[in-house]
Amino acid sequence: MAQQQRKRATIREVAKATGLSPAAVSYALRGIQTSEETQQRVREAARELGYEAHPIARALASGRTGMVGLLCGSLEDLWQQALAVGIGRALFARDRYAIILDAAGDPEREVTLARQLRDQRVDGLIVQPVDPAAEVWAELGESLPVVSVGDSLRGGHAYGEVVFDNRAGVTLALEHLHQLGHRRVAVLTPTRASTPDRPADVHVHAEAERIGIQVDVVTSPQDLPGATETALTMLAGPDRPSALFCFSDSIAYGVYAATRALGLAVPGDVSVAGFDNHPMSALLTPPLTSVDWDIDDIVHSAVRVIVGGIDGKPRRRRIVCEPSLLPRESTGKCPQ
Amino acid sequence: MAQQQRKRATIREVAKATGLSPAAVSYALRGIQTSEETQQRVREAARELGYEAHPIARALASGRTGMVGLLCGSLEDLWQQALAVGIGRALFARDRYAIILDAAGDPEREVTLARQLRDQRVDGLIVQPVDPAAEVWAELGESLPVVSVGDSLRGGHAYGEVVFDNRAGVTLALEHLHQLGHRRVAVLTPTRASTPDRPADVHVHAEAERIGIQVDVVTSPQDLPGATETALTMLAGPDRPSALFCFSDSIAYGVYAATRALGLAVPGDVSVAGFDNHPMSALLTPPLTSVDWDIDDIVHSAVRVIVGGIDGKPRRRRIVCEPSLLPRESTGKCPQ
């Protein structure tokens, strides 16, 4: 039974205290349909009784919870952690709560969690899709505003989106490596079970062909031990590429760990480029070359769009973020 | 107006379909007070109608929401981020949701958020207190189980606690530095506005005196830019200490950035020790000496205690975590 919720004042008690009907109190507290004077009186009585509206009752009656679901693709990634923290704070500043959930890179889990959030009656959903083509988005889109961050949802089911121009990011990184003389590059992309043909991967192949670079795409977990292991098998193999391009800085951190274990020099033996530019990346030795996105901008865009969707004041619904390359010291001329 | 929630089946429709009363359906779906056969029939009908219980209505009627509040002291800290992610996952595995909030190191904000969580009727609260002596904990403790992580709440208001033996951690770090010959150590502790006499600080002074080391305690923000700035002023000053002991690895990262900017060698010019042992710490150059806590253990302990409190199956309510020192290469003999 846990403990007992201390009994709190209800709207009916405030009604009794002011001699009004509960309905009038409800209106007055929201500042509508009542005279200024009544509102004053009600507010005072409420304060005296320590009355606070019961959010659950309100949610049941009005159909809105004030909560926004935040479904992250895989929270192992430090950058996604930073994004989640930022979005949580920004929503809070607008009087809403975030329910942060973590699909752990698994599309099935993503579907389950998405449905669960809908059943929890969140007012809106921000999602970093693991599988942008999943049917669940169509289903959810019918009942609440969905904003995707990162990739577009296939089929236009999103209410809005903050998409990253991943192609531009890929271009920046690959051209940078190409200019340094690299012709064979391993690309480490986050594990996303059973979701082939991710847009990002498609871009990699297209851009590689255009630029004239040979790529070898491998998936990797985003946590440090997992990424380290993946990188170890890549780098210890017989036919080591001269450069690694990681689709998130978290994966690049694993590469660093692997190079260290193998005694490889960065960028002497292999060049490493990341994606996201997490604050830690500047601090590594050598500092990590990375594709940079403005995280504050992304956070505020996502929040603005979802809040617009919830309040029915749609502003711009589609925002495209452009990356820039931050060349640091982890990339260098191709050896030999 | 957002969009319209598609109408979903209610318990009454299931009742109608099975010829039972809503009450019976409610019981049957929870597997109580009904015959095995009825339960079967109800489950089937529910599945056919696509019925899912409305969590908000359930929360209103039963008084429990299935949500656990997680109030973090300051989410800028990477280790607290990791903890939040872990607790979120562990709760989810037990069919509960976490509402993650961030006090940003501000005790007033902490109080506001704590109250707001109570008003949201979370079933329980896990808190990493900014101010363990705040009165709000007594207030909250009356209406829901509160589990503190890190420091004990003053006055025994917590339902349970997972406390770190900070004193032991401090001892490990300071003795380590003392053995290396350091006699003047700067201690960087997270900014916690207007909360003097933190237990941890008290330990620092007590242990320093016992060991025979001179300490200089300074507060610092936990984010990288903030910590860097603090460290810069410390290290650029006229009377530079020979070692810095940071009360979180995130702060130590700022120290690294500062030493780099100033051209100081670690540990040649200054030794640096951290606290938490975030996974990234092993990856820095030089790898950071840190006081290590078993984060998985902390996560699972906290979740076990809070769930025990909610379900009224109290097991062990107080868990003390012991640290160990991971000496790496950021600490070395005191110069001269």
Added chain:
DNA sequence: CAAAGCTACTGAACCGTTTCACTGAACCGT
């Protein structure tokens, strides 16, 4: 001056569950 329109408010239904107090039937031992 009657019809129409506001404004400020009321009463009751409603949101979709859970839970409490009860009931009829079956079963029990004696």
Added chain:
DNA sequence: ACGGTTCAGTGAAACGGTTCAGTAGCTTTG
């Protein structure tokens, strides 16, 4: 055959708000 338990299920009252359809009283309008 009888009082006493269990069992399976019922009806109605919560839970604490919001909202819809009225309505009384006042002002405006033609």
